[in-house]
Each structure stands twice: as structure tokens, then as C-alpha cells.
Amino acid sequence: MVTILITGGDGQLGNELRNISKNFSGYDFIFTDVKQLDICDPSAVKEFMSVNNPDWIINCAAYNGVDKAESDKESALKINTHAVENIVASIEGSNSKFIHVSTDYVFDGTNHRPYTEEDIPSPATAYGFSKRQGEIAALKHKGAMVIRTSWLYSSYGSNFVKTIIQKAIETGSLNVVFDQIGTPTYAGDLAEAIMAIVAGTIKNKFPFVPGIYHYSNEGVCSWYDFAVAITEEAEIGCSVNPVLSSTYASKAKRPFYSVLDKSKIKERYNIVVPYWRTSLKKCIALLSKTK
Numbered sequence: 001m002v003t004i005l006i007t008g009g010d011g012q013l014g015n016e017l018r019n020i021s022k023n024f025s026g027y028d029f030i031f032t033d034v035k036q037l038d039i040c041d042p043s044a045v046k047e048f049m050s051v052n053n054p055d056w057i058i059n060c061a062a063y064n065g066v067d068k069a070e071s072d073k074e075s076a077l078k079i080n081t082h083a084v085e086n087i088v089a090s091i092e093g094s095n096s097k098f099i100h101v102s103t104d105y106v107f108d109g110t111n112h113r114p115y116t117e118e119d120i121p122s123p124a125t126a127y128g129f130s131k132r133q134g135e136i137a138a139l140k141h142k143g144a145m146v147i148r149t150s151w152l153y154s155s156y157g158s159n160f161v162k163t164i165i166q167k168a169i170e171t172g173s174l175n176v177v178f179d180q181i182g183t184p185t186y187a188g189d190l191a192e193a194i195m196a197i198v199a200g201t202i203k204n205k206f207p208f209v210p211g212i213y214h215y216s217n218e219g220v221c222s223w224y225d226f227a228v229a230i231t232e233e234a235e236i237g238c239s240v241n242p243v244l245s246s247t248y249a250s251k252a253k254r255p256f257y258s259v260l261d262k263s264k265i266k267e268r269y270n271i272v273v274p275y276w277r278t279s280l281k282k283c284i285a286l287l288s289k290t291k
Helices: 012-021 042-052 073-090 126-138 160-171 187-202 223-233 263-269 276-289
Strands: 002-007 027-032 056-059 097-103 144-149 173-177 211-214 239-243
Touching (some): 002 012, 012 027, 012 187, 042 073, 056 073, 056 187, 073 126, 097 126, 126 144, 144 187, 160 173, 160 223, 160 276, 187 263, 187 276, 223 276
Parallel strands (some): 002 027, 056 097, 144 211, 173 239
């Protein structure tokens, strides 16, 4: 039986992978979070890998405090870089496949066209730097794939979609920046894409090709456009007002344009990527059921 380890199992992507794991019979899924496995502890990671010998490792664990990382670089590096180094060291010489999830923040956001995997990273934040170093660490393993994503949200955990819904209900009026452009990513879609790669490789539908890949939903929007769509899909009567990024003082510089080119992952693994608003509708329908 193929053993698949998911770290960061209690996060948005980890929970989405847990949710769809029931659709994949014949695989032994192991979901861990810090309580079950502290990936920042090299000896704990080495022992865990030795005992469980996973065929696949999907690392969803991350430090995501973009502003906080500016004053807490050590914590960001500990989780986003050094923990990845621990995983890679623990599977050195093995045939384990390693999928590591990264971010659009490895770019500075000054492009005016979608970023490809060949574009040179230039992180403008401590968070982005820690994630880029994590990519470098992951790719030292011969069987490693890095998947960069952006604007992740889900019916699980805390995220922009849930925040906008809550504040729209509470206040009836929102100010949202319109000069930062990217693409939302429904974590459920990313989970499906990851498992399509895993299952497709196992079933010999296509070869596993290590390297860097990009995944987000299709389409482009600003945070303002995203917020308007959220209130519309959730059917909340709320005034959403476009404002400049300079309106808000933030410690970390957000990328003004971080659209990701997904051609590589679509062509190599035959991944069908849904339009962002279609997936938003799906997520909000799930949130409505849990009220």
C-alpha cells in the first residue's frame, strides 16, 4: 500500500486533502500537524520518517503571517525553511516523492505579465524570503516538486473569504484595495490537483517530473473585485469601496501583480483548472451549509 504523509494537516489545504482522501482507496494517508509531528524538530522528523517510511510527502505546513514575519523573521525561517530542510534530510537517498507548497510572494510583484516558473524569484518581504529559501531546500531532494499558489482560501480555517463575509455582515460597508492584482485559489481545487498528480503518477498515467510548478484558479482580479464577488455570492447587502494600497499602513510590501502562469502544470499533468469565481461559488455554498 502506498503511504502518503500530509504535514500541516489542520490547515486549509491539509483539511481539503483530508476531505478528498476518502475518494482515493488503496492509499494509506497519514495526516499530521504540530501535535503529531513537529517538523521543526530534526530528530523527531527523522524518527517519524524511519518508522512510517512514506512514499509521498505533501508539506502543507507554513508560517503565513506576512506582516508579523517582518519583525519575527526567525519564526518564519524556522517553519518555512528549516523545517523543509529537516524533511529533506530525513528522506535523503530514498525514493520518496516530496511535494512542497510555496507562494506567489517569492516574486516582488513588479511584472505586468503572469509569472512563469522560469522567472527569477525576488521576494520583497521576510515571509517571501523564507518561502523562497524553503523552495531551494525542497529542490535539493531528487524527487521534489514545488507548487506555488496564491490567495488561498477554503471553507476551513481563517482566510480572506471568511473575513469579508464576517465584516460585511457586521459593518455593511468595506474598503478594499484595488491596486493589487492576482488570482484567488480555492484550496479544494489545489488539493484535487495535487492528488491528480499523485494518483496519476502511481497509476503510471504520466511520469513524475520534479521541479517548480504554478497553480491558482483561472482568471485575474483585484482584492476589491474578489471582495465584491464574495458579497454577491454570499448575497450580503454591503457597500464595497475601492481604495489604494497606500490607504493602509502595513509592515510588509504586498506584490502589486502576482498572477501565476499555469501552463506547465496543465500541460504536463493534464490538470483542468476552474475559473476563480466558479470555485468561489462552490466554497460559499459549503460555508452556507455549515451555518
